[in-house]
Amino acid sequence: MDELRGKAASWHFDDENVVIQYNSRWRTHALLKVLARCEIPVPAIAAVDFTSAGKKGWQLQLRLRERADPYAAVGALLAQKGQPFLLSGGPDTELLAEYHADQLRLAVDAAQRSDTLRPAEEFALGLVPPVPLHIQTSEGTAMFDGETIRLEWSDDASSRKTKKRRVAYALKDIERVDWVPEGPSTEGYLRVVTWEADADAKSAKPSKDLACLLTEDSAKQDAWTLVMAATVTAHLWAKTDRPAERAQLTATPDTGPQIVYDRIRELGRLHKEGLLTDEEFASKKAELLDRL
Structure with a gap:
């Protein structure tokens, strides 16, 4: 090598x-x-x-x-x-x-x-660590098992967070995970953004936001929160690795010959790009050819 x-x-x-x-x-x-x-x-x-x-x-x-x-x-x-x-x-x-x-x-x-x-x-x-992944910052901890991310705060967190103590977010409910490193005028944090979160929740102050885990004066904490954000993101992508066009192609197609040929060509493109397995491609192609 x-x-x-x-x-x-x-x-x-x-x-x-x-x-x-x-x-x-x-x-x-x-x-x-x-x-x-x-x-x-x-x-x-x-x-x-x-x-x-x-x-x-x-x-x-x-x-x-x-x-x-x-x-x-x-x-x-x-x-x-x-x-x-x-x-x-x-x-x-x-x-x-x-x-x-x-x-x-x-x-x-x-x-x-x-x-x-x-x-x-x-x-x-x-490219990300295996799950379960557990990290710790000055404010608390985050744990991700591949399906759920859990945030838990220490006694050093804000009163709103210590009163709640811990929250959990299922992967299916997460839109994205934001990461911001600590800077001269910014708090470093990991933020879980859900699909149902409104605009106010997405812009809330991190120290008060129950979807945030803060870092404090530590490059290592910033690094670990970035790794956690990247790990959750990779699992989010894996859950949605089939585009909408794949679902459309597996639906019942129109029966016109030209439309069938067009769909077969499109299936071939998706198969070449790795978006359809050999079995999926062969099965759907045979189904389309039967309609001619």
Whole structure:
């Protein structure tokens, strides 16, 4: 397995995966320390970006397919040093880094041409910790078991929260999970947003919001709440990994020959993109052909 070492991590390459081992040095971003290791299948990658900055070194970044990267979905406010799929290094290793970027692009192109490309949502689950996941902040704890996220507050939380003590939200009721890191003028927090939450609830002050878990003056707490937000997001995606068009195609179609042919072509496209299994494609295609 080939290796490329950078400032914050070492990347290992084979024909199927990019395995990232993050450094544990004190200068390494807290999120990377929390993740420790990450394995990215080549078919999860949409693009490979390589940038040379001359004497300042180089940067190699993986951009994953839509709905494959839960960290990017919830961590848009991350500083560059906290990007988990970005590696930078000095000018002495630039040629090696560029070589690996070129080889990886070839592997990604081959995967994208494959007829068995898996849905992006499946990769997202492999990039987050296994459940149950339990985290702790200065205000309390959050636990997610794959179906329900539970927030519980310590005695240091606001009186509204300590009076309630704990709440639980089923995955089916969650629209999204927001994450905001602590800043000079902002509280850091994890917020569960449900489908039924009104505008006032979505904008409530985090210290009073029963759907929020605060962080306080801790990069590690910010990192763990981001990981929790990404984990819940990945499971949300996995629950909705079949688009509305799939449901439409499995409904009873019109019977005109041209419409049937159009639907068969559309089924073929969804099958190629990995949105229909071989069995689903064959069954529905046979049903449509019977209508001719």
